[in-house]
Amino acid sequence: MNEKPIQRYTANQRSNHWLVAILFFMAALSGLALFHPALFWLSNLFGGGPWTRILHPFMGVVMFVLFMGLVISFWRANVFIRNDGVWLRQIGQVIQNKEEGVPPIGKYNPGQKLLFWTLLACMLALLVTGLVIWRAYFSAWFGITVIRWSMLLHALAGFVLVLSIIIHIYAGIWIKGSVGAMVHGWVSRAWARKHHGLWYRDVTDDKSAEPPINKKG
């Protein structure tokens, strides 16, 4: 039997992903420093209050642009297919690792897909509201009511993004082999077959895996 590993991510995709991750942490920490006086000490990481205020929006814009690189690479694999609905209804079995009868899924599971679209929504909301509240360049174009609503929505979108990333990291560590895929790019055939049966069929010549029943909606 063919035991050759399967490439899940190219070097470009991995560099792109980890740059986004680094920028996420920088934007999140600087954002928290600006969010509440109790967290203002975090501004020391960025050279003090004024520097934190100057740098935070630039980090956010760079993170957004790089994140769009991930979106261009991965959006297609995150479109929902009919098997995803059945998979979601059987999530209890998946969590207990009793996956017999659970339909095979594509490159990403429905949980990852939901997370992907949530990340995109948060990023778009953060960008738009962030531009509105960026005093140095754009705020003068908007009225105070729009600025106040934008501040609230910016904080809310940041909060949802941070929660989503906590789930993302936890899930990545929980599914053994995922972090390795994002570090060196490869997964074992057994991993691909167990976690992403339809993707496994698509990218290998092994058509003995479970047939893609109900594949398309």
Ligand code: HEM
């Ligand atoms: C320390 C932080 C992070 C860790 C440990 C991590 C881990 C991972 C892992 C292991 C995968 C591969 C999952 C798979 O192939 O099934 C992945 C994929 C991905 N990650 Fe991260 N990640 C981190 C931060 C981020 C951040 C900050 C973002 C964006 C805001 C992000 C966006 C993505 C996207 C879009 C994918 C592809 C999955 C999909 O399209 O559904 N990650 N990450």
